[in-house]
Amino acid sequence: MTKETILNVENLYVDFHTYAGNVQAIRDVNFELHKGETLAIVGESGSGKSVATRTLMGLSAKNADVRGDILFKGRNLNTLEEKDWVPIRGNEIAMIFQDPMTSLDPTMKIWRQIAEPALIHDEDLEYDEAFEIAVHLMEKVGILDAREHANDYPHQWSGGMRQRAVIAIALAANPEILIADEPTTALDVTIQAQILHLMKDIQKQTESSIIFITHDLGVVAGMADRVAVMYAGKIVECGTVDEVFYHPQHPYTWGLLGSMPTTNTESGSLQAIPGTPPDLLNLPKGDAFAARNVYALDIDHEELPPMFKVSDTHYAASWLLDERAPAVTPPDFIQQRWEQWKELKRRQK
Structure with a gap:
């Protein structure tokens, strides 16, 4: 039985206008994402993986020219104004960024950063309720003694704990699509395995769909349902993981x-x-x-x-x-x- 298509990308082009010329970062990319599945996008550095997924989040640079259709829940995300992204970004589509140290605010307590998406999308949410939500999410992603560490700052945590915090932030609003941009690159092999196992467990619990960006085919084998291989801004092969x-x-x-x-x-x-x-x-x-x-x-x-x-x-x-x-x-x-x-x-x- 064919799974429901939750996201459909059609004829996507992204060019960056620079002083040196026109950089053709994404060239006629087409793919669809099904409900509850993990789609891995693989390729060398510079192949366009991160540009494609940031475009899905409406996070393209100001010098980017984006053409094509990004269809989600009956809407074309490529036609949205910035104000229209507020109820979508972080709420319906969330992203786990590559480097947790640069993703986290060093001046803000961990719990406040985890609770921020919930606070943004629910104006009636009280701070004590937000704190409890943050603690629950910290426990959900496997952070031990979450309540005791909720008031810590990012520099007090290890790389693996910071990555778990970034995942907790992405999960705060229970998104339907989770985009993971090489979330295990900076981690050692043992912690990497724990993070991947955590993401699979969370997907089973929430039935979310995951777009997993990586250059490591070894990670893909145990993580993905389908794979899209990118080269020079194009998808050159796609199919099931097998x-x-x-x-x-x-x-x-x-x-x-x-x-x-x-x-x-x-x-x-x-x-x-x-x-x-x-x-x-x-x-x-x-x-x-x-x-x-x-x-x-x-x-x-x-x-x-x-x-x-x-x-x-x-x-x-x-x-x-x-x-x-x-x-x-x-x-x-x-x-x-x-x-x-x-x-x-x-x-x-």
């Missing part, structure tokens, strides 16, 4: 998977993607990944590939999927994943 991990079709996805260690990885076998991402001020003709793609065809340097359908839930923008394309043998580790995919499909029958 489809992207075990039946990847785009050479860029192959490169990302090849650089990710697994329990089967042999010493010295990790592979780096050659070259560097393109300059978004001067994008090359054709496929932006062509210069780094050892499997690139002549047409990749001339024409941008469309999204080819692999299955009802899996699409990839690669000319290798065109029926006229020559047969290409992917790397051994991708062939191994394809074999695992066949076995998964066999078991599902």
Whole structure:
């Protein structure tokens, strides 16, 4: 049964007008988010992940030119004035930012920052009630002795505790969509696992939808239901987590998977993607990944590939999927994943 679509992004473009020229940060991005699911958006730094999600929150910079449709509850968020965002931002759509130390006000007590969204969206809320809400949220995100630490300041807390506080702030108004912008980047592996487990538990309790931004495919495997792979401002592959991990079709996805260690990885076998991402001020003709793609065809340097359908839930923008394309043998580790995919499909029958 198909889940209800809660957010639909159609033909989204974001350009930044700078003295150096026009930066094409987001180029024709399309995706939908279903109720209660986690959609992971992955890619290298500079691929457009954070720009796309900040646009969903109406947080684009003043020099940004945003075009396209962001459809949420019958409204196009891209047409809203700033005043129209007040009942939405932090209330219906909330965001967990990447660095908790810069997200928290060093001069304000922790409980006050956690309670602030509730105070903003409920003018009749008393401060003692807000304090109790903050303590409850602190306990909900696993902060021990919450009442005793409610009056602490951010510098008194560890990185993991601060990240939990930022999650509590995002949850204060019980949002329907939670956007997590690399929330575990600055944390060690043990705390990272705790935070990811916490987010999954909260999602089960609240039935919220999560957009999870990361460059770490290892995190995606245990967190996401669906995955969108971004490169140079475009989504180049999207599908279920199993489809992207075990039946990847785009050479860029192959490169990302090849650089990710697994329990089967042999010493010295990790592979780096050659070259560097393109300059978004001067994008090359054709496929932006062509210069780094050892499997690139002549047409990749001339024409941008469309999204080819692999299955009802899996699409990839690669000319290798065109029926006229020559047969290409992917790397051994991708062939191994394809074999695992066949076995998964066999078991599902």
